[in-house]
Amino acid sequence: MGRRPCCAKEGLNRGAWSSKEDKILVNYIKLHGEGKWRDLPPRAGLKRCGKSCRLRWLNYLRPDIKRGNISEDEEELIIRMHGLLGNRWSLIAGRLPGRTDNEIKNYWNTNLSKKVQEQKSGGGDNNGKSSSNNDSEVQEGNARSHEVIRTKAVRCTRVLIPQLKTDYENNPGGTADMTSQLSSQPCSSARPRESHEGSGLRLPQSPDFLTEFNVDGLLLSYEENLEMHFQREQDHPDDLDIVLEVVENGTADAKGGLESWETDELFSSNGCFDFNALSSFLNEDNGNDSE
DNA sequence: AAGTCTGACAACCGCGAGGAG
DNA sequence: TCTCCTCGCGGTTGTCAGACT
Structure with missing residues (x-):
């Protein structure tokens, strides 16, 4: 049960770092580079835990750290x-x-x-409470206003969209073509989450009902390093944002970018989610994206 | 002037993900 | 496939300085 401590704590310094320790750490990293944090303290002659060294370097000593107030x-x-x-x-x-x-x-x-x-x-608009009382699910969704529906997105060219599950399950073999199929389906609802009847793609209120389908065709220009998911929008918790994270060098945090598009912009006049619009957005942005 | 409160931020801790063997 | 290890992340705590009483 007990977790092995990251290092022996006896005889190690704790608390604030002295300038001497900082100097040792900086010099060592200048010479040997980052990484191997566990080995660093004994090699550098620091009486610190490797974790502590890492933290000190990343949060304070790194040369590219920006100091001063947040603008x-x-x-x-x-x-x-x-x-x-x-x-x-x-x-x-x-x-x-x-x-x-x-x-x-x-x-x-x-x-x-x-x-x-x-x-x-203080803002006075009391998110979603006043207006419609559609159903309890909606209200619950609003109560959890900024809730991220799927904080950990699925890696690579996949989209998580609530409530497509039924369609997908009914037609599991049709994944490859799902996009065109969906975008061409008729849809009667004006806004995505207001009903659960009928066909067509609607983004529902329930975050529990997730599904996934393949959008490879849409994301060609990004090749493979893309994560995508939906989240409630901050100011309008009724709305969902599409969030894309461009993953570089295989890690989301390397130079991970994030872009989002309001779902409004991605619904056609009949209220259907428009994958062609999404595709255009992606291609346009990919052209400009330098990061 | 002394004691208390509060805000800011540095540092610690435990957990999970992912890679190596 | 499994286990172990390292690293990175996010939550929490500790410490210090300035404001307030």
């Missing part, structure tokens, strides 16, 4: 990203050059969480 732009971005991703600090930090996940997390906890909370309660 308004950065703040805005953090709020938006948090609305989309939840507490995935490393991903958020990946979008803010020079900022660390720890820094962003701290900033959120001390400043932004309150600010956002105030905005929500």
Whole structure:
């Protein structure tokens, strides 16, 4: 049961780092590079746990760390990203050059969480409570307003869309063609989540009902390094955002990008999810995307 | 001036993912 | 396929400085 400690704690320094320790660590990493954190302390002559060394380097000593106050732009971005991703600090930090996940997390906890909370309660629009009382599921969904439906997206050219399951299960062999099939299906609902009857693609209120289907054809230009999922939109918890994460070098956090498109823009006039529109978005953006 | 409170941020801890053997 | 190990992440705690009483 007991978990093996990451290192023997006896005889190790704890707490704040001295400038001497910092110097040793920086010099060692300059010479030998990052990594092998477990081996680093004895080799460098530091009485610290490897984990502690890693943290100190990543959060404080790295040369590319940006110091100083978080700008308004950065703040805005953090709020938006948090609305989309939840507490995935490393991903958020990946979008803010020079900022660390720890820094962003701290900033959120001390400043932004309150600010956002105030905005929500003071803003007066009491998300979704007043309006329709469709069904309990909707209300429950709204209550969990910023909930990320699927925080851990499925890797590579797959889309998770709630409530397609039935269609998919009825036609498991048809995955390859699912996109065109769906986009061409007639659809009567004006907005995706308002009903569960009939055919056509609608994004429902229930986050529990997930399914997946293949969109390889749509994502050709991204080749394979793409993750995609849906999330409730921050300001309009009734709406779902499509979020794409471009994964580079096989790791989501390497230079992971994140882009999102409002579902509004991806519904055709008859209320159906328009995969052709999505395809256009992807191709356009891929052309401009330099990161 | 002293004590208390609060905010900011550095550091620690436990867990899970993923790679190596 | 399984086990072990390392690394990275996110939650939590500790510490310190400044504000307040």
